[in-house]
Amino acid sequence: MVSAIGVGVDLSRTEQALENALSFMRNRFRPGQGTGAGGWYHQLDAAVPGPTATAVGVDMFQRVGAPFDHFAECLGFLRERQARSADTRVNGGWSTNTSLGHPVMEATGWVAYVIGTARTGLVGNGPDARAAYEWLVNNQNTDGGWGSLVGCPSRVWLTCLGLRALHQLNPYAEAITTGLEWLMAARGEPGGWGEIPGRPPTVTHTSFALVTILELRPQWNDTRTLPAFEWLTAHLDPTRLDDGDARVESYNTSFLDSNGASVVWQTVMPHYGLAFAASALLRHPKGAPAELIADAFKTITSGQLPSGAWPNVHGGSGESIWSVAPFVNALADLRRVSPAMASDHILWSPSLVVIQRADAGDQPLTAIIRAQRRARFVRAFGRHWSVGLLSLSALLGTLFVGLGRFSWQDFTLGLILPLGLFATEQYRNRRTT
Numbered sequence: 001m002v003s004a005i006g007v008g009v010d011l012s013r014t015e016q017a018l019e020n021a022l023s024f025m026r027n028r029f030r031p032g033q034g035t036g037a038g039g040w041y042h043q044l045d046a047a048v049p050g051p052t053a054t055a056v057g058v059d060m061f062q063r064v065g066a067p068f069d070h071f072a073e074c075l076g077f078l079r080e081r082q083a084r085s086a087d088t089r090v091n092g093g094w095s096t097n098t099s100l101g102h103p104v105m106e107a108t109g110w111v112a113y114v115i116g117t118a119r120t121g122l123v124g125n126g127p128d129a130r131a132a133y134e135w136l137v138n139n140q141n142t143d144g145g146w147g148s149l150v151g152c153p154s155r156v157w158l159t160c161l162g163l164r165a166l167h168q169l170n171p172y173a174e175a176i177t178t179g180l181e182w183l184m185a186a187r188g189e190p191g192g193w194g195e196i197p198g199r200p201p202t203v204t205h206t207s208f209a210l211v212t213i214l215e216l217r218p219q220w221n222d223t224r225t226l227p228a229f230e231w232l233t234a235h236l237d238p239t240r241l242d243d244g245d246a247r248v249e250s251y252n253t254s255f256l257d258s259n260g261a262s263v264v265w266q267t268v269m270p271h272y273g274l275a276f277a278a279s280a281l282l283r284h285p286k287g288a289p290a291e292l293i294a295d296a297f298k299t300i301t302s303g304q305l306p307s308g309a310w311p312n313v314h315g316g317s318g319e320s321i322w323s324v325a326p327f328v329n330a331l332a333d334l335r336r337v338s339p340a341m342a343s344d345h346i347l348w349s350p351s352l353v354v355i356q357r358a359d360a361g362d363q364p365l366t367a368i369i370r371a372q373r374r375a376r377f378v379r380a381f382g383r384h385w386s387v388g389l390l391s392l393s394a395l396l397g398t399l400f401v402g403l404g405r406f407s408w409q410d411f412t413l414g415l416i417l418p419l420g421l422f423a424t425e426q427y428r429n430r431r432t433t
Helices: 011-027 051-064 071-081 105-117 129-138 156-169 174-185 203-216 226-235 273-281 290-303 325-336 365-402 408-414 416-432
Strands: 248-256 262-270 345-349 352-356
Touching: 011 051, 011 290, 011 325, 051 071, 051 105, 051 325, 105 129, 105 156, 129 156, 156 174, 156 203, 174 203, 203 226, 203 273, 226 273, 273 290, 273 325, 290 325
Parallel strands: none
Antiparallel strands: 248 262, 345 352
């Protein structure tokens, strides 16, 4: 949406998208095998719930502040599935339905995070928050990061899960400091993050790392994160729901069982880069980039399916919780993350609220609007100058032929240069995109 002041986001559309998504999730709730328990599995048409998807589902309703009738059943299910063991590296964690009963970060990170955000630590039938906290600490690698479990290679995504969960359960934990040190050291040369240190940066991992860092350390919205924001702004395609460089993150996890035998399984995590990028850019240290944000949320709201979910990143027809949760989180962030920065000026009128950036100085609003109009015209001209030149040449040529000043042969020859420039510009644009 474009107005005289600038681009904007229609919040009525984002609210409708949230309502549709939560209605979809309510209809996909599944009862568990225990009494008074239930939840979701990441493949939402599956009958048996899993702890990861159940925690992610609860988190959606908590973020939006929407009522959910099965909250107690979800807590009961998560309590049932929490591991109990004399082994401190097992006790208190959660396994996925495919990790052969062994607790892993892919599940424990999400459940522990929700225990904290939902403030269920003292709920009688809820999961054991202290045991979950101890699992996170006991499964941190010596390098400061986290893998699926202790001893597995540290990964950016899983380290972010561990940090966010620890911050909710104990924001003063020493493990947070060492985890942040690992995460900051895992950045690539351009300033962004990839799946693991040394891999090329992706929109998805850079965005999730930025959201994590600023959630834990809001004061780091400076040179410690600005290069990553600049990289993200330069590489984000706001017209795509997924990240072409990180649509799916796949890796093997292994551990030794009680008999000393190696047990291996594969983990596959689908990612929707645009949703994570939108959440990150709302926290940009220099203010959210207006056009990118507007285009991103336009793509998100227009890309929602009639069911309330978003298209499956795998291209199949199956419904996945990962095609709902990231978008709900981004839409909820649009609600609650203020676009105002320190030192900005907020101008109120009965029907209008304008946030004027501090770097605009004492310029009157009318001058800023005129400057934005000129800037939009310059950007449009820069993108479409070859079309304008070709159209102008054709119009003038037709006029002069009609007046008898040129022959049709002269007119045709005169179009060769504009046509050549047009073709060259179109080729360059396609190479760029």
